[in-house]
Amino acid sequence: MKASMAGNDCVVIPDDWQGYKLDLFCIPKHYEDDLEDIMIPSGLIDDRVERLARNICQDFGHADHLVALCVLKGGYKFFADLLDKIKQLNRNIEHSVPISIDFIRVKSYVDDQTSDEVQILGVDNLDNITGKNVLIVEDIVDTGKTMERLLKHLEQYKPKRVRVTSLLVKRTKGSTGYRPDYIGFEIPCRFVVGYALDYNEHFRDLGHICVINEKGKKKYAAEAM
C-alpha cells in the first residue's frame, strides 16, 4: 500500500489502492463471496489505534476527567480497542486521567445510501457530560452531516470541551468539510464493511475493513430481508 501522512494528521489510502486479495488473509466463510478486497487488515488497524490512543492521552493528559462517548453501533469495536490502549497507557504515566464511558446511537444509512434524516437515539442520559471533557468515538465520517448534527445535539448539555476521533474519514464530493480531531485513516469513496461497520447489520463480525461487492449488496439489501 502506498500510504502517506498527507496533512500529517492520518494515514491516507490513495484512490488507486486496489486492496489485498481476500485469500491472503482469513475471512469468515459466510462472507467470502460478498467482498471485493481487503482495504485495511485488522493488524494495521490495531497499530494505528495504538498511536491514536497515545495522541489522545498526550492531549488530555492534564484533564481531571474524560467522558468517552461511543457512537453505536459502528463505533463499538474502535471504542473498545481504543479504550483498552488508553487504559494501558493510563497505568504507566504520571498524570493518569479518570475515564467514564457513555453510549449514543445514531442512524443515517439504509443499504449504502446516506439519508438526510439523522436519527439520534439516546441510550443513556447525557446530563453527566455537563462541564466535562468529552471524546466522541465514531467509526466513519463520510459527508460529515451525522457528526455535525451530533455535535449540535450535545451543545445543550454544555460540555467543557468536545473532541472527536473517527477511525475512518472518506474522501467524498458531498463532504460538508467537517474533519475530526483524531483520524485513523483517510479512505477512497467506496462503501466499506467490517471492524463493526455494517451493511444493513451484516459484516460487523468481520475483522478487517473490506469493500463490499455487488453480490453482497444484493444479498443483504434492505428489501431482500
Ligand SMILES: Nc1nc2c(ncn2[C@@H]2O[C@H](COP(=O)(O)O)[C@@H](O)[C@H]2O)c(=O)[nH]1
Ligand atoms: N458501513 C459503512 N457505514 C458508513 C459508510 N460511510 C458512512 N457510513 C455511515 O454513515 C455515518 C456517517 O455518515 P455521514 O455522511 O453523515 O458522515 C457513519 O457513522 C456510518 O454509520 C461506509 O462506507 N460503510
Ligand SMILES: [Mg+2]
Ligand atoms: Mg457511525
